[in-house]
Amino acid sequence: MTTDTLTDVFEAHRPVLLGVAYRMLGRVADAEDVVQEAWLRWVAADRSEVREPRGYLVRVTTRLAIDRLRRLKARGETYIGPWLPEPYVTEFGDTVPDTAERAVLADTVSLALLVVLESLSPLERAVFVLREAFGYPYAEIAAMLDRGEPAVRQVAGRARRHVEERRPRYEVDPAQRRDLTERFLAAAGQGDLEGLLSLLAPDVRLVGDSGGKSKAPLRVLETADKVGRFLLGVAEKGVSDPSFRFLELNGGPAVLVLSGDQPDSVFQLDVLDGRIQSVYIIRNPDKLRPLAAV
Numbered sequence: 001m002t003t004d005t006l007t008d009v010f011e012a013h014r015p016v017l018l019g020v021a022y023r024m025l026g027r028v029a030d031a032e033d034v035v036q037e038a039w040l041r042w043v044a045a046d047r048s049e050v051r052e053p054r055g056y057l058v059r060v061t062t063r064l065a066i067d068r069l070r071r072l073k074a075r076g077e078t079y080i081g082p083w084l085p086e087p088y089v090t091e092f093g094d095t096v097p098d099t100a101e102r103a104v105l106a107d108t109v110s111l112a113l114l115v116v117l118e119s120l121s122p123l124e125r126a127v128f129v130l131r132e133a134f135g136y137p138y139a140e141i142a143a144m145l146d147r148g149e150p151a152v153r154q155v156a157g158r159a160r161r162h163v164e165e166r167r168p169r170y171e172v173d174p175a176q177r178r179d180l181t182e183r184f185l186a187a188a189g190q191g192d193l194e195g196l197l198s199l200l201a202p203d204v205r206l207v208g209d210s211g212g213k214s215k216a217p218l219r220v221l222e223t224a225d226k227v228g229r230f231l232l233g234v235a236e237k238g239v240s241d242p243s244f245r246f247l248e249l250n251g252g253p254a255v256l257v258l259s260g261d262q263p264d265s266v267f268q269l270d271v272l273d274g275r276i277q278s279v280y281i282i283r284n285p286d287k288l289r290p291l292a293a294v
Contacts, residue, residue, distance in 0.1 A: 009053050010042055016054070016134070017061045019109070023129045024065035024122075025072075026085035026114045028290055034064045058134075059144040062126050069122040080212030082220055084280055085114040086287040087249045087266050089294060106174075106251025108133035111280050112270055114250070116166045124159040131156050170270035170277055177271050178246070178253040184269060184276065185244070185255065188235040193228055200224040201275040206231075211284035227279060239264045247294060256291055263288035 017038060021031035038061045050056045090109055107113065108129070117125050126145065130136045138156065142149040171177065180199060187195035206227045208216030221227050239259040247254050254268040266288065270278035282288065 006043060010039055010057065013054055013057050017057055020058060020061050020129060020134065021065045022088055023109060023114070023117070023133055024062070024125055025069060026118065028086045028088060030068060030072075031065075034061060034068060037064050055140065055144075058130075058136075062130065062144055066122045066126050069125065073122070080210070081216060081218040082207045082209055083115075083118070084111055084207060084209035084282055084287075085250070087254070087282060087291060089291075090248050090251050109251045110170075110270075111250050111268060112168050112170065112278065113163070116163050119166070120159055120162060124155055124162070127152055127155045128159040128163065132160070168270060168277060170272045173271075174248075174253055176274070177269060180271050180274075180276060181246075181253055181255060181267075181269055185267075188231050191232055191235065193232055196228045196231060197224050199276050200228055201272070201277050204276055204279065206279040206281065208281040209284055209287070211286065213285055214283040216281060216283045231279070245294075247291075256294070261292070263291045266291070 014035065017035045018031055021034040022028060025031050025034070038057060041060050041064075042057060045056070088109060090106060117128065120128065123145070127141055130141045130144070131138070136144075138149050138152050141147075141156075142152040145152065147155075184196070184199055186192075187199065202224050203222065204224050204227050206217065206221040208221075210216035217230070221230055239257060241260045242264075243258045245256045245258065247256050249266065249268060252268060254266055256263060257265045257267065263285075264283070266280075266282040268280045269276050270280075
């Protein structure tokens with residue numbers, strides 16, 4: 001292949017590679033670094049070893065992501081307060097026309113799922129992502145990871161059980177989530193505690209991620225009363241020169257709060273049976289910085 005052809009082939013598969021790496025790592029910058037390293041491996045590869053470009057690139061990206069995830073876990077860094085994945089823009093556009101496929105992709109990149117995936121081993125996470133998010137057959141996953149197919153099936157079953165036991169249930173209907181998000185913002189902005197409480201499930205949870213670099217709860221808040229009163233307190237204090245922007249992040253509607261032209265925070269809700277089950281607030285400036293260009 002010529003250099004131009006190599007570039008064209010790689011760029012055609014970049015969205016898939018970034019999707020694999022992000023689901024593995026939960027960090028946009030790390031995922032982009034992994035994809036860049038995969039590009040270097042792709043350019044230097046012996047073409048006789050590349051039977052099918054997509055399979056080769058996904059295999060390389062997965063192995064690089066596993067290595068990076070192992071290094072991150074070995075480093076054992078202490079994160080201040082609750083951890084949430086970096087917000088990931090998922091405007092699929094016309095690249096995923098099938099509604100069912102779009103729902104699967106959105107679900108497998110949700111904040112709730114990625115938090116659970118953090119508790120899996122790197123190998124379990126890789127198998128789960130390749131199988132559940134991208135539908136790879138067990139035989140192909142086994143070849144990618146240099147494992148026997150029976151072993152991969154065992155890992156997949158263990159990972160799936162772990163996720164199902166810990167993963168909260170919620171609705172993926174974006175229209176319903178958007179509607180509740182707008183009503184949620186209106187009630188909070190108007191200081192309407194009763195209206196806000198009517199939207200919250202009794203056992204609602206609020207998870208705030210600041211990394212210790214801005215103001216957010218250092219523990220998960222639970223119950224509608226505590227969450228509602230906290231949110232009204234936040235709304236009363238406000239931010240300077242505020243504006244709001246709706247985005248599709250991690251497969252669902254989210255609100256980006258801007259202070260001037262700089263991201264201040266991101267809100268996203270999990271919804272079930274018409275009530276808000278979880279409120280996620282990301283205020284770590286390192287995680288919000290990429291959204292300034294959105």
